[in-house]
Amino acid sequence: MSEQSRAHSAGSTPPPEGPEQHGTPPGGTPPAPEPESTPPGGTPTAPERESTPPGGPAPAPAPAPDAEELTDRWRRALADLDNLRKRHARDRPRELEAERARVAAAWLPVLDHLELALSHAEADPATIVRGVEAVRDQAVEVLRGLGYPRHDETGVPFDPLRHEVVSVADASDPATAPGTVVQVVRPGYGEPGRQLRPAAVAVTRKPG
Known part of the structure; x- marks a missing residue:
């Protein structure tokens, strides 16, 4: 092959790729990767998560009582009411008797003083009058103590x-x-x- 042919072949061969074609500046240091975009304020955007209500998931509603349970509650309430009525009917006479005894006992001192005044019927009339007045005052005090x-x-x-x-x-x-x-x-x-x-x-x- 002649020298002209070899020169033509050498001129038609593309030159080898250099650093400039890969974006690398002279010196061999590759460019740094671009940072991720940051919104205004400087805080990177966090990935979204599913929202959860405070305190965890809401509890499931309690099941409604069935007809048999409601019937049982109704029967128990009727039984309690009947027992209360019987107890009141049993205790009422006792309470009335205790109140009558309390009132009667309040008049016993008055009766005692009347008998004492009668035992001195032959004494000085003025003394009898003072004794009766004392009994009267005592009876008035008893009524006042009873609320009258x-x-x-x-x-x-x-x-x-x-x-x-x-x-x-x-x-x-x-x-x-x-x-x-x-x-x-x-x-x-x-x-x-x-x-x-x-x-x-x-x-x-x-x-x-």
């Missing part, structure tokens, strides 16, 4: 809840208002709504 205080006040306005008018009188003092209690014929015991009896009184009439 005595009311025998005069000079107070007429109260239909406490008083019962048995007579009407003229006022001895012109300044006394009409309807004022001027005399107590029979004392009353108790309070409005809870009294043994109202006080029987005489009140002043209207002038005219």
